[in-house]
Amino acid sequence: MTAKPGDPPPRRLPGTLAAEVLRVLGDADAALTPAEVRERLDPAGVLSYSTVVTTLTRLHEKGMAARVRDGRAYRYSATADPSALTAWRMGRLLENEPNRTSVLTRFVDALGEDDERTLRELLGKLDD
Template identity: 60%
Template sequence: MSTTPSAAEGDPAEGGRRRPGQLEAQVVTVLVDAVGPLTPGEVRERLDPDGTLSYSTVVTTLTRLFDKGAVTRERDGRAYRYGAIRDAAGLVAERMSRLLAAEPDRTTVLRRFVSTLDNRDEQILRALLEEDSDP
């Protein structure tokens, strides 16, 4: 069973706001969990069975993910079916890499990023860096 949060969580219609990339991550998770490629309607149904998320929002999100190379798209009659290329964590990592690549002063960006990490995340990062430095 998937742990995908409901699309209504953080939904502006429900009084909250989604974090940047939250809906994209939820859509990718739905696609990763699916047996095969899904239509936008099938994605919407799995994300939001109550129907509060608009069909056009799902189509726009899927199109953006396709344009970023994060999902596949194949024609199925008059519609498209979408499939995942990478999981939600891969999508976030790619976004972080793009943001870092756009900044000429990477040292300052990384220093400030690390300074915002909580202790647990800092320890995870240190352990990952140590793994990569082992021969």
């Protein structure tokens, strides 16, 4: 299905906006206001300001972004990269799972060869 002019933009996958915001913050030379983040993410202005503020607030609550007061607003900077956000989400999912062994087994079984090798190497480093 092809989008037509005037159609709303397609919905992002869960977590995509937060990862994009972290990338913007990480690429910045200084802390940014929500308006500056919005401008860098979406120069056309389709993304609402309140959505950016909500995303930044949630990242701050998760410890992924720091904020400092600047007048009546805040300026935000990244304290983590998007991969840390993904790892945090994975950890939250496991927290609520009574059978973690089954979940982790299925996760590892579904990994490709390269990812499985990387995971084994990382786990091997923990034993050192």
